[in-house]
Amino acid sequence: xxxxxxxxxxxxxxxxxxxxxxxxxxxxxxxxxxxxxxxxxxxxxxxxxxxxxxxxxxxxxxxxxxxxxxxxxxxxxxxxxxxxxxxxxxxxxxxxxxxxxxxxxxxxxxxxxxxxxxxxxxxxxxxxxxxxxxxxxxxxxxxxxxxxxxxxxxxxxxxxxxxxxxxxxxxxxxxxxxxxxxxxxxxxxxxxxxxxxxxxxxxxxxxxxxxxxxxxxxxxxxxxxxxxxxxxxxxxxxxxxxxxxx
Amino acid sequence: xxxxxxxxxxxxxxxxxxxxxxxxxxxxxxxxxxxxxxxxxxxxxxxxxxxxxxxxxxxxxxxxxxxxxxxxxxxxxxxxxxxxxxxxxxxxxxxxxxxxxxxxxxxxxxxxxxxxxxxxxxxxxxxxxxxxxxxxxxxxxxxxxxxxxxxxxxxxxxxxxxxxxxxxxxxxxxxxxxxxxxxxxxxxxxxxxxxxxxxxxxxxxxxxxxxxxxxxxxxxxxxxxxxxxxxxxxxxxxxxxxxxxxxxxxxxxxxxxxxxxxxxxxxxxxxxxxxxxxxxxxxxxxxxxxxxxxxxxxxxxxxxxxxxxxxxxxxxxxxxxxxxxxxxxxxxxxxxxxxxxxxxxxxxxxxxxxxxxxxxxxxxxxxxxxxxxxxxxxxxxxxxxxxxxxxxxxxxxxxxxxxxxxxxxxxxxxxxxxxxxxxxxxxxxxxxxxxxxxxxxxxxxxxxxxxxxxxxxxxx
Numbered sequence: 001x002x003x004x005x006x007x008x009x010x011x012x013x014x015x016x017x018x019x020x021x022x023x024x025x026x027x028x029x030x031x032x033x034x035x036x037x038x039x040x041x042x043x044x045x046x047x048x049x050x051x052x053x054x055x056x057x058x059x060x061x062x063x064x065x066x067x068x069x070x071x072x073x074x075x076x077x078x079x080x081x082x083x084x085x086x087x088x089x090x091x092x093x094x095x096x097x098x099x100x101x102x103x104x105x106x107x108x109x110x111x112x113x114x115x116x117x118x119x120x121x122x123x124x125x126x127x128x129x130x131x132x133x134x135x136x137x138x139x140x141x142x143x144x145x146x147x148x149x150x151x152x153x154x155x156x157x158x159x160x161x162x163x164x165x166x167x168x169x170x171x172x173x174x175x176x177x178x179x180x181x182x183x184x185x186x187x188x189x190x191x192x193x194x195x196x197x198x199x200x201x202x203x204x205x206x207x208x209x210x211x212x213x214x215x216x217x218x219x220x221x222x223x224x225x226x227x228x229x230x231x232x233x234x235x236x237x238x239x240x241x242x243x244x245x246x
Numbered sequence: 247x248x249x250x251x252x253x254x255x256x257x258x259x260x261x262x263x264x265x266x267x268x269x270x271x272x273x274x275x276x277x278x279x280x281x282x283x284x285x286x287x288x289x290x291x292x293x294x295x296x297x298x299x300x301x302x303x304x305x306x307x308x309x310x311x312x313x314x315x316x317x318x319x320x321x322x323x324x325x326x327x328x329x330x331x332x333x334x335x336x337x338x339x340x341x342x343x344x345x346x347x348x349x350x351x352x353x354x355x356x357x358x359x360x361x362x363x364x365x366x367x368x369x370x371x372x373x374x375x376x377x378x379x380x381x382x383x384x385x386x387x388x389x390x391x392x393x394x395x396x397x398x399x400x401x402x403x404x405x406x407x408x409x410x411x412x413x414x415x416x417x418x419x420x421x422x423x424x425x426x427x428x429x430x431x432x433x434x435x436x437x438x439x440x441x442x443x444x445x446x447x448x449x450x451x452x453x454x455x456x457x458x459x460x461x462x463x464x465x466x467x468x469x470x471x472x473x474x475x476x477x478x479x480x481x482x483x484x485x486x487x488x489x490x491x492x493x494x495x496x497x498x499x500x501x502x503x504x505x506x507x508x509x510x511x512x513x514x515x516x517x518x519x520x521x522x523x524x525x526x527x528x529x530x531x532x533x534x535x536x537x538x539x540x541x542x543x544x545x546x547x548x549x550x551x552x553x554x555x556x557x558x559x560x561x562x563x564x565x566x567x568x569x570x571x572x573x574x575x576x577x578x579x580x581x582x583x584x585x586x587x588x589x590x591x592x593x594x595x596x597x598x599x600x601x602x603x604x605x606x607x608x609x610x611x612x613x614x615x616x617x618x619x620x621x622x623x624x625x626x627x628x629x630x631x632x633x634x635x636x637x638x639x640x641x642x643x644x645x646x647x648x649x650x651x652x653x654x655x656x657x658x659x660x661x662x663x664x665x666x667x668x669x670x671x672x673x674x675x676x677x678x679x680x681x682x683x684x685x686x687x688x689x690x691x692x693x694x695x696x697x698x699x700x701x702x703x704x705x706x
Contacts, residue, residue, distance in 0.1 A: 160409050161299040168407035176406070177307045180325050 004028035005188055005204030007116070007149025009051075010066065011041030011088065012192025012242075015201040016050060018220035019191050026205060026216070032107075034149045034188060035064025035116030037100070039081065040238050041192050042228035044070070044088045048096050055099075063103035064116040064150070065125040071097045080235045087234060110208070113143035117150040127151050131167045134185045138165075145184050147204065147213075152190035154202065154215045159183045172198075175212035186213050192225075199245040249287070255324045257285050257332050268298045268399065274332065279321060282335035287328055297413050301399035302329055304409045308398045309333065311406070312372060315387075316365035316394055336396075338388040341381035341446075348453035349481055352488050355450045356514045358393075359491075361386070362443055363511035365393040367666055370436040370507055373404030377428060379442035380420045402433045421466060422455040426498050427550035429466045435552060437500035440510060444495020444503075451488070452480040456496060470498055470548060471540035476528040486526035487517045493525040498548045505562035505595035508666040512564060512599070512645070515665065519645035562595030563668035568658050569602050570673060570687075571629050575704075578673045579633060582702050586671055587637055589700075598644045600634045601661060602626050603654040623648050655690040663696050670695055674703040 004023035009016050023031070031054055038044040055061045069077065069085045070092060077085060092100075105122040106115040113119060118126035118133055120140030128134055128148055134157035137146055156168045156176055170176050178184045189202025196202075200217040207213070226239035249272065252259050260273035263284060274285040288302040309320040309331060321332040341358070344350065350358075362384055369376060376383075378400040385394040400418050402408055410418065411433060419428050425441035432438075448456045456474035460466050477484045477492055491513050497503050504510040513520045531537070540546045567586050569579070590596050604626055616622050626648045634644055651657035662670050674688045688701040 156407060158407055158409070160413065161303060162296050162413065164300075164409075164412040166407045166409055166412050171405045174405050179303055179307055182303065 001030065001208045002026065002028045003030040003032060003206040003208065005032045005034060005114075005147055005206060006191050007034035007188040007204070008036045008064070008152055008190035008192060009033070009038075009041075009047055010036055010190065010192035011038045011044040011047050012201075012225050013041075013043035013046045013050070014221045014225045015192045015218075016047055018218045019201050019203040019216075020050075022216065022218045023203060023205065028205065031059035032114055032147070033059060033061035034114055034147065035062050035103075036066045036149065037061075037064065038070050038088050038092075039064075039066030040084050040229075040234075041225065042232040042234060044091050045093075045096065048092070048099065052099055060107050060109065060114060061103055062107055062114050062116055063100070063105055067100045067103060071101050080237055084234055084238060087232065108143055111144040112206075113141055113146045115146065115148050117148060119146050119148065125150065128155070128185070128187050129153070130155075131157060131165045134167065134187075135159075135165050137185055138183055144181070145178055145186070147186050147188065147206070149188045149190065151187055152193060152195035153187065154189040154196060155187040156213075157185045157187075170215045172200075172202075172215055172217040175207065175210070175214045178211045178213055180211060189215055189217075193242065194245040195241075197245050199243055254285060254287075254327065254330050255322055255332065257283065257322070257330075259285055263335075268295075268301065273335070276321070276332070282337065283321060284318075284333055284335040286331040286333065290328070297410075297418070299329065300409050300413050301418070302331075304401065305397070305399045306331055307406050307409075308374065308401055308403050311403065312369065312374065312398075314368045314372070315392055316368040317398075318394060318396060336385045336387055336394045338385045338394070341384045341386065344450065345381060348450060350450050352451055352484050355447050356488055356491075356517070358386075358450070359443060359447045360511045360514035361391065361393040362395075362446070363440075363507045363514060364666070365395050366436070366439050366443065366507035367511065369395065370439070374398075375402045375434055375436050376439050376442075377401050377433060378419055378423075379439050379446065380423045381446065404434065408433060421461065422449070422457060422459050424466065425500070426470045426548065427500055429463075429469065430550055432551055435500050436507065437503045437552075440495050440503045440507060441497075441500075443507075443510070444492050447488075447492050448474065448477055448496065451484055451492070452477050454480060471546065472537055473532050475531055476525075479529045485517065486522055487513075487520040489528070490520055490522050490526035493528070499550065500552055501549065505597070506564075508564055508668075509562065509597050512597070512665050516645060516647065519647065521641040523642075561593060562597070563593065564597050564599060564666060565589055565669045565671065566599040566601055566658075566662060566665075566667045568654075568670065568672035568691075569600060569630060569633050570654070570675065571602055571626060571633070573675055574673060577704055578702070581704055582671065582673050583633070583636055585700060585702050589669060589671070590637070590639070590643075596643070598634075598637070598639060599661075599665065599667070600630050600644065600646045601658065602630050602648050603657045604648050604650045605654070606650050606652055623650070655687045655694075658687075658691050659694055659696075667697050669698045669700065671700045671702065674701050 070088045074082045074085045115122050118128055119137040129151055154170050156170045158166050188204045191201050191203055194202055199222050201220050203216055205214045205216050222242050226242050229239040249259050257274040257276045263273050264271040270287050272285045274283040306323040318336055319334040323331045383397045387394055423442035423445045425438035428438050445456055457469045477489050630646045649657040672688055692699040
């Protein structure tokens, strides 16, 4: 079975729609949302209106730090992020916030653990940027495969038979093996605000039969998403970075 | 304990076909597959190197991602009840038995070398570096004589996590064939496989391994400063061109070896076109003082790490240009040169093969001399060189070939196929009686070529 994985959508409706359409065409039968549905982008309500029915129909979703901040206020946010989250909070109604507030920090399904950031302490929102943090996540949990987001930069880490940790930057659109019985940690790229040098939206495609995961890249209407950010009066830098993917 | 009769992943194991140091190969059958099958299982005896299982899992990742005629087709992998890989069994023999019959004649070694280089080219283009090329890992297919490489347990795949990278303090590989950069722990440069192939050809043609078979790291490192005896000093039958090729493969710095396996194969198949350098004539090692200087001088630091090892298809393609010397106008000759220069200027690793087809007549017995008694083949070669001169390419980047054939298109297509040409450039024949009667060579080539084709035509 194919499972589409969406992390760090960040209220970018254009990117989300492009990825959902791409995933459906690619044969995804299940959807997982890995946190940060909102923040930075100009369409928090429209994104929640799109995602909520999917979750009610069985899609899995976990909480991200921006989702938490939209409900409870920002802690340790950069000035641009804090400005955006205050605006986001003002846009959402009570029902939106209640939906976000109910999201769990992590979800386990079969041999996989879905979490937004470092699985060893999900509420601390630590970035998994390299082998050290990846090992902390793997050491603290039992699931064979951990899927997370938060960094907006694709990364695949694995523990070898001799417990060495390998870190690898996965190429785009190419299935990577999650060889059994070894343990793996996949950091997804961002749907709505890529930061690895490519402006294309990124989502994950997991194939449970083949035990493979691919980082799919999808072009979307960046100019429209950026225009909406400016029209909402959000910091210009948040619009600019979409075009350069950083 | 024999596993014969056991069913693993749907494959019924037959008798043991081969018992290696790290793995056991069983013959096998499967109801869905009619072809001969091997199932590979790791040896997991107590106290054995735990890295063996990491290497096995690396091969489990790599083999299913390889395609083409130079790697066995993977039929499945799994880990229960033990790790396993099922693959096509190639009918043929490894090069191992040849070690009893060394040295081999230079022509035979060049032919084997070219076939192995074909296999390396196919794998390098898929992002794979084998890193353990040696006689036992080369199967010569009984069907067509092509080389099929096996055992990818130490290999590096550009798009996959490298499980072996973190694994070892000591470099893994096979001592006689390991490239200097591999000794120093650098994995992922396709040129490492060219070094191994050079070492294999040296061994086959001299019956001596160029660097012996050292078992310790200090002995392995000697190849960074210690040059082997030139093959011609050991076997006078080795021609200069073959020594040139072998010693180029054995260059310490990967950047000084051939830019791609396909270019190496081209040299091995075209002895007359190999540009000879000082390497070709050497009959003795460097003086001991030079070796000692390399060993101890702080400035002797060969560049083993390349910023970005070249991808053969992208950075070091073989470009062929067909020049129709009989019918070409000065304008078209110039336009053809400009197009070729444009392609080559962007790619310093690219190599140019200039081709001309000398028509031979099927019915009449051919004479090799023209009306005024000159050798036609040689005359064409000179004209081809003259055409290419204006490109001002260094000798090692350009070769010239006169193909004798009855049909131009078929000759060009055969050449492109056999020499793994990446890009074929040719001029469109001017409209005239020939084109109407014989059809367009360029159209036929463009339709059937195994590579990109540029047809150069003057604006009318």
